[in-house]
Amino acid sequence: MRYALIVSYDGTHYSGFQRQPNARTVQGELERAAEQVFGCPTRVQGSGRTDAGVHALGQVCHLDGSTAVPAEKLKDCLNRFLPNDLRVLNSMKAPEGFDCTRGAKRKTYCYRFYFSPTEQPLLSRYYARVKEAPDLAKMRKAAALVTGEHDFKAFCASGSSAKTSVRTVYSVDIRESVIGQARTFEIAVCGNGFLYNMVRILAGELVAVGCGKEEGFTEAFASGKRNCLARTMPACGLCLMNVEYGRTPEGC
Amino acid sequence: MRYALIVSYDGTHYSGFQRQPNARTVQGELERAAEQVFGCPTRVQGSGRTDAGVHALGQVCHLDGSTAVPAEKLKDCLNRFLPNDLRVLNSMKAPEGFDCTRGAKRKTYCYRFYFSPTEQPLLSRYYARVKEAPDLAKMRKAAALVTGEHDFKAFCASGSSAKTSVRTVYSVDIRESVIGQARTFEIAVCGNGFLYNMVRILAGELVAVGCGKEEGFTEAFASGKRNCLARTMPACGLCLMNVEYGRTPEGC
Numbered sequence: 001m002r003y004a005l006i007v008s009y010d011g012t013h014y015s016g017f018q019r020q021p022n023a024r025t026v027q028g029e030l031e032r033a034a035e036q037v038f039g040c041p042t043r044v045q046g047s048g049r050t051d052a053g054v055h056a057l058g059q060v061c062h063l064d065g066s067t068a069v070p071a072e073k074l075k076d077c078l079n080r081f082l083p084n085d086l087r088v089l090n091s092m093k094a095p096e097g098f099d100c101t102r103g104a105k106r107k108t109y110c111y112r113f114y115f116s117p118t119e120q121p122l123l124s125r126y127y128a129r130v131k132e133a134p135d136l137a138k139m140r141k142a143a144a145l146v147t148g149e150h151d152f153k154a155f156c157a158s159g160s161s162a163k164t165s166v167r168t169v170y171s172v173d174i175r176e177s178v179i180g181q182a183r184t185f186e187i188a189v190c191g192n193g194f195l196y197n198m199v200r201i202l203a204g205e206l207v208a209v210g211c212g213k214e215e216g217f218t219e220a221f222a223s224g225k226r227n228c229l230a231r232t233m234p235a236c237g238l239c240l241m242n243v244e245y246g247r248t249p250e251g252c
Numbered sequence: 253m254r255y256a257l258i259v260s261y262d263g264t265h266y267s268g269f270q271r272q273p274n275a276r277t278v279q280g281e282l283e284r285a286a287e288q289v290f291g292c293p294t295r296v297q298g299s300g301r302t303d304a305g306v307h308a309l310g311q312v313c314h315l316d317g318s319t320a321v322p323a324e325k326l327k328d329c330l331n332r333f334l335p336n337d338l339r340v341l342n343s344m345k346a347p348e349g350f351d352c353t354r355g356a357k358r359k360t361y362c363y364r365f366y367f368s369p370t371e372q373p374l375l376s377r378y379y380a381r382v383k384e385a386p387d388l389a390k391m392r393k394a395a396a397l398v399t400g401e402h403d404f405k406a407f408c409a410s411g412s413s414a415k416t417s418v419r420t421v422y423s424v425d426i427r428e429s430v431i432g433q434a435r436t437f438e439i440a441v442c443g444n445g446f447l448y449n450m451v452r453i454l455a456g457e458l459v460a461v462g463c464g465k466e467e468g469f470t471e472a473f474a475s476g477k478r479n480c481l482a483r484t485m486p487a488c489g490l491c492l493m494n495v496e497y498g499r500t501p502e503g504c
Contacts, residue, residue: 008372008373008374008432009373009374010373010374010377034479055374057374057431057432058432058433064408066381075370079370079371083497084373085373086373087370087371088370089368089370089372089432089433090370090433116341118327118331118339118340118341119260119331119336119339120260120339120341121260121262121336121337121338121339122260122261122262122307122309122491124336125262125377126374170461180260180309180310180341180493181310181341181342216384239374241432
């Protein structure tokens with residue numbers, strides 16, 4: 001039987017999602033737990049990889065196995081063998097033909113950062129810091145250009161194995177709130193898929209635009225070449241919020 | 253010269269604020285940094301102690317020392333010698349006669365928790381988990397009883413050295429928001445001072461009331477005896493938000 005899982009993790013101490021020899025990975029920990037529960041080596045597949053240090057609130061995985069435990073209770077069995085910074089939030093029987101990787105229709109990532117003259121110990125685990133206060137109106141204007149189907153070549157780190165760099169971004173929402181003395185920002189990006197480092201590069205571009213470096217962004221977007229004015233934002237600010245499927249088990 | 257500091261820390265890996273031999277404490281780390289900056293052993297006093305595992309967004313401290321560095325820049329000097337989970341957010345010349353402990357007029361603590369059937373790795377550092385969904389309206393009704401000058405004997409852990417258990421609570425604000433699949437709650441309590449564990453006990457009482465155990469709360473409040481239906485909530489959910497002074501250096 002195939003099971004679908006919704007998985008959340010604090011990525012701080014993981015070398016990313018994908019299994020690697022001699023490294024602590026999310027997939028590695030999930031497979032170790034699954035082996036304990038099913039009594040045999042069990043592959044756990046994810047909707048996609050997340051990089052080292054990136055968090056997830058709603059990563060979707062699937063695995064095949066056989067157990068007398070009801071599908072809804074499988075999460076409790078797995079959680080018993082998982083470390084504290086990784087939890088299965090939901091488990092269910094996957095519908096016929098469900099594949100968490102190939103079936104993924106939309107993903108939403110959230111990039112969080114804050115502006116503060118000093119590092120903030122209560123934010124630094126889940127937010128990146130920027131040293132200049134960005135202009136939200138400028139960021140939103142640039143974000144609007146990104147929406148739709150585009151070639152995102154300029155927003156892709158080298159080393160990507162993707163066949164095409166054309167992706168559709170459904171929405172980019174930018175919100176601000178104040179925590180203590182810090183202004184915090186959230187960039188939520190929903191799309192049909194993302195290139196290697198695309199959200200972190202896009203977040204860096206939008207921050208650069210917000211700090212008055214508009215030309216670089218427009219040029220990069222038009223030419224498909226990386227903008228030398230912007231930086232790739234650090235992993236700690238990125239979180240995979242959810243993955244949506246055309247026809248889904250409840251909650252996926 | 254006396255300096256006032258606004259200090260923030262992630263309390264997870266601290267044995268509380270107060271200096272202790274052979275333990276990692278906030279005061280200990282601040283004094284170690286101050287000794288580096290001033291070149292001699294330097295006492296750093298806090299507005300009050302926070303317990304092991306409790307966080308602070310705006311703890312206020314003072315210290316006496318002599319340096320050519322402008323008061324506003326002292327924070328940068330101290331931060332150079334502090335670990336990542338502890339930062340001085342502001343430093344300034346303290347006004348004549350300023351004492352961060354005796355001068356504190358109002359403190360605001362925030363207690364954060366979430367309701368979710370499963371632990372949430374992205375919340376568990378700064379939020380406690382409750383297994384039942386509390387009723388906000390009931391909690392707010394009970395919170396209203398707490399406001400004002402009362403004997404908070406029933407909300408004090410044993411081992412307190414306070415002369416009196418009478419305190420004034422200026423306000424208790426309870427807010428709910430949803431993060432992923434979890435309902436999160438914040439109880440912000442502002443008062444002229446707090447007994448040992450008072451906010452964590454009060455949070456536990458309010459959660460018990462929210463889960464339908466109203467009698468215990470009313471009884472405890474009337475009799476001054478601890479309510480056996482409620483538990484002291486864990487340290488991770490507690491954060492000292494700010495300390496206010498009658499006459500203050502800017503920002504205190």
